[in-house]
Amino acid sequence: MTSVKNVLVALGVAFTAYLAARGLWWTETVPYPLAVVAALGLYLATTWICIFWEPSRNEHGGDDVMAVASLKRTQQRLPVPAQMLALASAAIVPTAISLAVGEEWRTAPFATWYLGGIGALMTIVMVRRRPWTAWTGIALLAVASMFWMGWASALALGLVGSIVWVTCAQLLVLSLDRAARDTGRLAQLQRAASAWQASQAMRQRERRVQVQEALAVAGPVLTRTVATGGRLNEEDRLEARLAEGRLRDEMRGPRLLDDEVRAELERARRRGANVTVLDEGGLEGLDENTLSIIRAQLAEALRSASSDRLYIRTSPDERVAVTVVGRSPSVGGPSEEDGVDLWREIPHPGAA
Structure with missing residues (x-):
């Protein structure tokens, strides 16, 4: 059965590949096509590294609830080298594309793909638990795009959408973190309640056993006491003291x-x-x-x-x-x- 994580990974790969493919669909001749292809290659390599690179799993502690463990496994933090590569792409790709296509075509669809592409990359970085890196990359994207095409064109052609994507990703991550914490607390409460119920059941069994033993020990003495109206002879008094001692011992x-x-x-x-x-x-x-x-x-x-x-x-x-x-x-x-x-x-x- 396909897991949710695999579906999300497949969607991320397909979407980033689509954005990069837009950059190859030239409708006009560009001055430096090899620079465009190199920037696209850098972008795709960085994006897929950020998607697939998992850190070594060195889990500490014991088993909590399986749901919490599953959440932790799907929320692996992005390794530092991948973060640096993502920031480098955010700084290099917009400038490389803008220089490669020339000033005349900087607002053409095949030249503005990086607004959505870098936004998607920073969304992935945010989902991989690196918010400062993601927002730094968005800032680099905003500076570069506004420098090369003007602030109005950058906002109109996709910069706002990238900012919204990263914002939504951060809100989603915060919600998942809260859900994981709530699940952990609920698991602790459930374990405590189960332990309390087990201890109460054990105490009830012990009390039943003690009552049965008390009846077995003191029953005959009490029967004789009731039958004689409390007038016991010395032998009965001794048996009563012995029965009391046995009950105390038990x-x-x-x-x-x-x-x-x-x-x-x-x-x-x-x-x-x-x-x-x-x-x-x-x-x-x-x-x-x-x-x-x-x-x-x-x-x-x-x-x-x-x-x-x-x-x-x-x-x-x-x-x-x-x-x-x-x-x-x-x-x-x-x-x-x-x-x-x-x-x-x-x-x-x-x-x-």
Whole structure:
């Protein structure tokens, strides 16, 4: 399928070739025909170089939206050598044609083609993202044409049209730039909205899982509580405390838990220990095998613990994964400050 760019390139080549062909359709004998042909050759070569010369594509950054990338690919800036060649043509061709045809024929159709030809060339330069070069070329064209045929003849025979072409091209380029910026912003907003929706969906799934686990843990206790009218015996009270502890563990540190760790936490609570489990970060991105190694070491630490209070926290340190701290009343009595009788740092597997 023919792309829009290829169609525009074909139109540009055909139109500039038509303008140049007008210069070869002499209705009168000109003094220097070879100079006319040389000027036409310079014009065509410059125009087609400006159309076809693409700079080396050295794209930086990641993939934005495909529409933005496509716009950027079709908006390659004209290389500097081509700019210089275009300015040289704007300065040389009008003077060369005017001298070659002689003073008598400077306003003849076969001698004024360069007014439209240089205007078309500067329109191409403008579309190739070189506005200063384009307007400089139009200024050179205006000076040369007014010098050789007078300002009134230059304006009447095509200079105004060339200025209008370049102006319209600049407005079109500005509109495309704005469309590209708007497309980029829209793409960013769409990505942000998609990320937000995905995070909300994930949070909803996590909440559903947590609610299901809470019902599975606390459901039997709540049922007994309702059935007895809130009059629980010691065994029921213990089960209620254990259910509360399990719910806290599932909400505060789910990545630390497996069946073995849950069993050790329940054993510690049944003997009367106060256990706190907190996931404060540091385990993000770990695979299941790594987490299994950490959980096995945590279960081993809990199995040998006899402290009255246990604090289990993850660590943001790149070396330590989990810290287990146990505190118990000092020998002097419960009124004194508790002493630390357990300190265990579980390292990240593979950490030095």
